[in-house]
Amino acid sequence: MTDIVLDVRNLRVEFPTRKGVLTAVDDISLQIRRGEILGMVGESGAGKSMTGMAILGLLEPPGRIAAGSIHLSGDRIDTLDDREMQQVRGRRIGAIFQDPLTSLNPLFRVGDQLVETIRLHTALDKAQARARAMDLMREVGIPAVEERIDNYPHQFSGGMRQRIVIALALCAEPELIVADEPTTALDVSIQAQITALLKRLCRERGTAVMLVTHDMGVIAETADRVAVMYAGRLAEVGPVDDVVRRPRHPYTDGLMGSIPSLRSEVEELRMIPGAMPRLDAIPPGCAFNPRCAHAGPRCRREVPRLAATAEAGAACWLATEGAVA
């Protein structure tokens, strides 16, 4: 299959600490195709951002990739050194983070930042790069580009800044964009504008997108497929409609039930008892077993795993084998 842009196999991210090695990402495999948006959901600490950072080669030491592989359009990227990875980042993988202010230098005009990025990754001269920067700004929906190109980041609103960051991520026509909570800092009406923009650009250019967010609503409206993470592991993968409407993993099911509905009223929200375990206290077997209403002896003994190339499925003994004895 040649249209697979990102191929992650059995990825394991570890953090050595004084109290022992913590596993933040535990045996994650996933694939994203050209033009596909994969949503990564999970609660804080589930490892979704960490997976994105590992793909970008931006793990903070002492965090490290301890096992597995990451391929970008067939090229292995997890073994590259820092300088080689810098070439990949920006050119072949674009990144969009939650807070646009951390991605933009407050002391430089946005146009200069775009021109610098474009010239770093392409052979364009200064004038051509500036013309390209203006095209990109128009494409991401910034009005009055001729004036705005010479503004500083603080002169833009939050939504407009995030558009600039998207333009920056698109500079070198990357194959993959990792977007980590790109709309979390924005108000709902602006959030809808940004996700629609991301979706349109991805469709038009065939860019693969990994959309990391805790917001199931955003995933439901934006992603094609979704991967649900829990305690560093994949709980469930599948087409977004299936996962939202017919979740197979009891954790996904609980997660969906705990979101207040816009359409119907309930006296009590369904809730999952307890909380996600900390990384230093992950129970044996399925990490979700202490909170799961269906857990059996097998769940406390053996870790259920998804196949590395599974397009859809749940890492759950009950879902896969129908029994937990």
Add this chain to the structure above:
Amino acid sequence: MTIRSNAILEVDGLERRFDVSAPWLNRLIERKPRRTLRAVDGVDFVIQRGQTLALVGESGCGKSTIAKLVTGLHPPSDGAIRFHGDRDRLQMIFQDPFASLNPRWRVGRIIAEPLRTLRPEMPAEAVSARVDELLRTVGLAPADGLKFPHEFSGGQRQRISIARALAGEPEFLVCDEPTSALDVSVQAQVLNLMKRLQREMGLTYLFISHDLSVVRHMADVIAVMYLGRIVEIQPTKDLFANPLHPYTRLLLETIPDLEAPKRDRAPMGGEVPSPVSPPSGCSFHPRCPLAFDRCRRERPERRAEVLDRRVACFAAEAEAGAAV
């Protein structure tokens, strides 16, 4: 003044202005004028005892400023806040359970603080018994009182905030985005807890949130704010069944919906204008699909003759007039 028998809080013509002028020297040299930001600009509402009124709106609409005015953290610039209850029995729950708990204090001391302030005569054993009881009420164990805040997750910390707020046996709680910092499954636990406590103790909530699905679950009445003003206020059922203001419709339209995802939506353009220089007339008119001349000139008010003071909008007035 109208006294409604069961009202616990009445807010009339509330205004809060902030001076956001440049420093004096800049004003002198660059001849810049003084600038005022009207964070809250003529707000009226009433909360009935035992009910939940929610304030919703996007960032900068003034909802948190109202929370601070009601709790007395800011004095109002104009207007009146009448609280028909015991001021000591008004408490607040904040958004960030990481910032609102003293990291150097044990949880037991944090929860006991309101007791020590409000009932200094209470004997130490009674205080510690009350703390244990409060911890159990919010789903924690009495032993947790000996721990420090950092030993708890975000959801558990918000439970501690709630226990502290309950210590003085409040009748009225101002909750400013109490679950926005929490993950959804934990949010469900905290919302369920808050509803249970309201039932059991007859609490009244002023609930501030940007999340319409949370508000729908919690509130009896919803007030939608835009640039410092309430543009629409309706009982929750009516608001969702029949939103009157174009801004409310925009909000309902744009929130991602799990049950019926709008995958090919055309999002409405525009952004919230700066509250320092709000548009003339109705401040929503530059983004409003229904705006006409009058909206640019005149500011709509919520009027008793029109839809029972539920909406401040000339288009909605015209619609209602046509329907009558």
